[in-house]
Amino acid sequence: MDLSPTSVLLCPPLDISHSSAGGVIFDSSSLRQQTTIPKAFIWPSSDRPAATEELDAPVVDLGGFFHGDEESTMRAAKLVANACERHGFFQVVNHGVSELLARDALDFTDEFFRLPLCDKLRARRKPGGVWGYSGAHADRFSSKLPWKETLSFGYREAAGSERVVIDYFVSVLGEEFERMGLAYQMYCEAMTGLSLAIMELLAISLGADRMTYREFFDDSRSIMRCNYYPPCQEPEMTLGTGPHCDPTALTILQQDHVGGLEVFSGRAWRYVRPVHNALVVNIGDTFMALSNGRYKSCLHRAVVNRHRERRSLAFFVCPREDKVIRPPPPPSSSEDVGGGPRLYPDFTWAQFMDFTQRHYRADMRTLRSFAKWLESSSSATAT
Numbered sequence: 001m002d003l004s005p006t007s008v009l010l011c012p013p014l015d016i017s018h019s020s021a022g023g024v025i026f027d028s029s030s031l032r033q034q035t036t037i038p039k040a041f042i043w044p045s046s047d048r049p050a051a052t053e054e055l056d057a058p059v060v061d062l063g064g065f066f067h068g069d070e071e072s073t074m075r076a077a078k079l080v081a082n083a084c085e086r087h088g089f090f091q092v093v094n095h096g097v098s099e100l101l102a103r104d105a106l107d108f109t110d111e112f113f114r115l116p117l118c119d120k121l122r123a124r125r126k127p128g129g130v131w132g133y134s135g136a137h138a139d140r141f142s143s144k145l146p147w148k149e150t151l152s153f154g155y156r157e158a159a160g161s162e163r164v165v166i167d168y169f170v171s172v173l174g175e176e177f178e179r180m181g182l183a184y185q186m187y188c189e190a191m192t193g194l195s196l197a198i199m200e201l202l203a204i205s206l207g208a209d210r211m212t213y214r215e216f217f218d219d220s221r222s223i224m225r226c227n228y229y230p231p232c233q234e235p236e237m238t239l240g241t242g243p244h245c246d247p248t249a250l251t252i253l254q255q256d257h258v259g260g261l262e263v264f265s266g267r268a269w270r271y272v273r274p275v276h277n278a279l280v281v282n283i284g285d286t287f288m289a290l291s292n293g294r295y296k297s298c299l300h301r302a303v304v305n306r307h308r309e310r311r312s313l314a315f316f317v318c319p320r321e322d323k324v325i326r327p328p329p330p331p332s333s334s335e336d337v338g339g340g341p342r343l344y345p346d347f348t349w350a351q352f353m354d355f356t357q358r359h360y361r362a363d364m365r366t367l368r369s370f371a372k373w374l375e376s377s378s379s380a381t382a383t
């Protein structure tokens with residue numbers, strides 16, 4: 001794919017301290033010239049120690065599974081079960097996503113985030129919205145700001161959605177961004193296919209009917225997020241993304257070779273070494289609820305460094321908004337997949353997503369806090 005830079009978009013000088021909407025704007029290129037970072041980016045010292053140990057997590061070869069080889073499928077399912085019961089994290093290779101497509105998606109991330117700030121702001125996230133450009137979430141939060149810029153957009157595989165991503169880029173940034181939109185449209189299609197295959201492998205690993213989750217997510221909605229982490233002059237004082245569990249069901253993440261992703265496991269933060277051509281897969285809160293707590297929602301974060309920018313592409317798989325999140329009964333017994341009493345109430349993704357966007361900043365306790373919030377809201381309406 002021709003990656004010649006898009007036409008240079010000129011824009012007027014910008015007052016970067018405050019936007020017209022009153023929110024604060026994060027301009028990493030000017031902030032990086034300063035010797036210290038603004039106070040709003042400093043995280044509590046308890047959140048900051050850098051990992052010294054590597055995470056023990058499998059790199060699962062999906063080749064045999066894709067070829068219908070039962071023995072390697074069971075081998076893969078066993079690795080996945082063990083990892084998901086421990087920390088909810090594994091990596092996959094021979095995943096079927098083209099290396100060229102993956103590289104183009106990363107390269108276009110560079111092209112977008114290297115645009116002048118005023119051009120990125122043409123795609124800025126609208127208040128209350130999910131899609132769009134954000135600088136450190138400075139328009140949403142006033143402390144513990146993450147040292148990153150993000151671009152998020154939605155995807156769903158349905159009739160009439162063949163151009164949903166392309167049309168987003170063209171409508172927000174202009175015709176000259178059609179190639180970027182096409183690359184991400186194709187990337188999201190590939191990620192969706194892989195996510196459904198992983199849902200099948202998860203069901204097998206849980207002893208459920210292998211089509212259970214594949215069917216549940218057949219009309220999934222996804223959120224694609226491009227993360228760009230600029231170099232930071234005080235990397236030990238801040239975080240690229242704070243400690244959290246993804247509220248979504250499953251995340252497929254492509255990271256570049258720089259490193260910075262950490263997972264909390266065995267009472268310590270552990271770094272994840274980038275594996276060439278591998279994709280990171282982590283369980284989110286919604287899948288933890290679907291497995292009735294048997295699989296753990298992965299607690300993770302991203303640290304930054306002094307000299308190198310880092311990029312990651314996170315593909316968040318979510319159920320259709322109105323589907324009720326409830327563990328499916330496995331074929332062999334009347335108990336739910338996770339066995340024992342229900343750990344979480346029924347809820348819909350629409351309710352949970354709304355909670356993270358309007359009521360609560362997602363962190364390591366989002367699902368628990370959401371369950372309490374649901375309970376208090378329902379008891380309030382019952383009285």
Ligand SMILES: C=C1C[C@]23C[C@@]1(O)CC[C@H]2[C@]1(C)CCC[C@@](C)(C(=O)O)[C@H]1[C@@H]3C(=O)O
Binds near residue numbers: 243247
């Ligand atoms: C449902 C979501 C909220 C966040 C994006 C996501 O699609 C999945 C991950 C969530 C997030 C990355 C968790 C850490 C805090 C957060 C505010 C962020 O750093 O971006 C979260 C995302 C959000 O925009 O709320």
Ligand SMILES: O=C(O)CCC(=O)C(=O)O
Binds near residue numbers: 241300301
């Ligand atoms: O950039 C990374 O490695 C992690 C990003 C992440 O966890 C997220 O966007 O939810």
Ligand SMILES: [Fe+2]
Binds near residue numbers: 244245246251300
């Ligand atoms: Fe995450």
